[in-house]
Ligand SMILES: [Zn+2]
């Protein structure tokens with residue numbers, strides 16, 4: 001990818017899109033003027049795609065940074081955690097697709113199939 005200056009020179013729109021407009025567009029929050037610009041300007045459209053990929057990558061990193069460890073998730077599935085910790089993990093699972101998927105794998109897995117009671121399954125399906 002090119003650096004910012006090169007990108008600004010390649011922008012064919014006028015006025016050129018600001019950095020914050022680009023970031024808004026990457027977030028899916030572009031206004032109409034920005035959307036019109038992106039349709040007419042391949043340089044900025046490519047830039048938005050790049051930002052989106054970067055955001056997805058950072059988000060994934062961020063998610064995993066705050067994620068409970070696999071050990072904690074295993075204990076969670078088995079109902080071994082302190083109620084306060086369990087509540088925290090439940091909350092995390094509601095917002096973190098990665099851990100939610102991991103818990104689902106754990107609960108569906110043969111290792112925990114016996115350990116995980118009906119109560120835990122009901123709880124998980126309500127998340
Ligand atoms: Zn442009």
Ligand SMILES: [Zn+2]
Nearest residue numbers: 063067096099
């Ligand atoms: Zn997580």
